[in-house]
Amino acid sequence: MSTLRIPVGSHDHVTGNPEASIVLVEYGDYQCPWCGQAFPVVQRLLARHGRDVAFAFRHFPLTEAHPEAYNAAVVAEYAGAQGHFWQAHRALFENQDALGPELYAELIQSLGLDVTGLQQALDTDAFDARIRNDMEGGIRSGVNGTPSFFLNGQRFDTGDDFGTLLDAVEQLLQSR
Template sequence: MARLRIPVTSADHVIGNDDAPVTLVEYGDYQCPYCGAAHPIVKQILARHGNNLRFVFRHFPLVEMHPLAEPAAETAEFADSHEQFWQMHDAIYTNQRSLSIALLIALAANLDLSTIELRDALASHRFLPKIQADFAGGVRSGVNGTPTFFINGVRFDRPLGAAGLPAAIDATLQDRGVATEANPPRNVTVLVQDGLPPDRRPGGQMFQQRRG
């Protein structure tokens, strides 16, 4: 049974409390369609379990297959340096089907981040070492594809993939004696269809303005 070998630290991207009874770690790739499909499922799980769940995202870009996965991960790290990792993370997955360098720049602009600074960061691969460290740690933990999830440190191996996650999280919480229904959900938007308001979508008014 594959186990998470790299403990969660303050260097990780974390949603939730350190003392939550369940920690869900995802190794993901921003250009992988299966990761894109898992994104709303994870959002639902977060909304449902509130403070009982801690979620961690680590990078596992399969760059030979997904040439945009690495710049996308670098863009998310760039946003993180301005404390907007999760906003960028959501925006990339929500717009995954139109992923391009131009889209990444536009998403940064929509978060009021400097697009010049982002271009520099992408050109110099300033954030690449952290992404490569995530990847190397994932390999050692038995990450065998994307997305790979670990529930309390144990790799989640189910044929249904991410679709089987909610039930597995419920079961883990029950094992820990946590009554999931009694806990009020955290204030998280459920089933995000699009992370951007209409005027900020690519092609929308704000997008046009910022691009010019």
Template sequence: MSNLKPEVGSQDHAQGGKSAAITIVEFGDYQCPHCGNAHPILKEIEETFGDQVNFVFRNFPLQEIHELALPAAIAAEAAGLQGKYWEMHDALFDNQYRLSEDLFDELAETIGLDPEKFRSDSAADTVKEKIDNDFESGVRSGVNGTPSFYVNGTKFDGGATDLYQMLQESTK
């Protein structure tokens, strides 16, 4: 059984109930079609279960096969420095079919980021370090593809739909 390393902490982007009984960590790649397919299901989980679930996203860009995965992760992390991580996260998945270098600036503008700060933050070492730390966490936790889910620190064997069904059963 693979366990999450390190545990969820202040370095993570989380939404939902901070003291929820169920914490879900997704290791994802913004260019991965499976992550793109899982995204609407995860949004539905958030809407359905709200504060019953604490949802965390960790970057796991598969750079060998997805050349825009790392730049997309950088865009999300840079947006996070302006308090708009989840807005960029959602916008990247909503626009996955048209990912490109130009899209990042366009989305930054759409979600109301300061464009100069966004560009300088995108080049910051701290942003790259956060992504490296997330990726390293995935490697240490036994992630072998995206999306990979961990529920309360233990690898979940299944996709987003299975996760939704499991939550429905466990919160009855």
């Protein structure tokens, strides 16, 4: 079984309870249809158990299969640099079928952020190191597709049933 090689830390985007004993990490891609299917399950998990779970999202854009995945990650990072990562994260998944420059501009404007700044970030690869660090950490941890989940540092394979993730967290909570 694969283990998470880069522990969750201050470099991560974390929601839920950062001090929780249950830590869920997802390596994901905003254009991946499976990540899109996992998104509402993770949202339900956090709605039910957000006080008991820390959730970190790490970028793993599969650009050969998903040409907008990298730019969507930049959008999330640009918003995140200004305190709006999770709002952008949600909007990107909720509008997964419309990923592209028009959506990115609308999203950034809706957050009250500068669209010109986003374009500069895209043009200058401003968040390339951040995204590549996530990807390299994923590769070191055995990630070869998305979504890839790690529950308390251990790879958790959901197969086609993302509900097993919710079940596993609930079992961990009951065993405490």
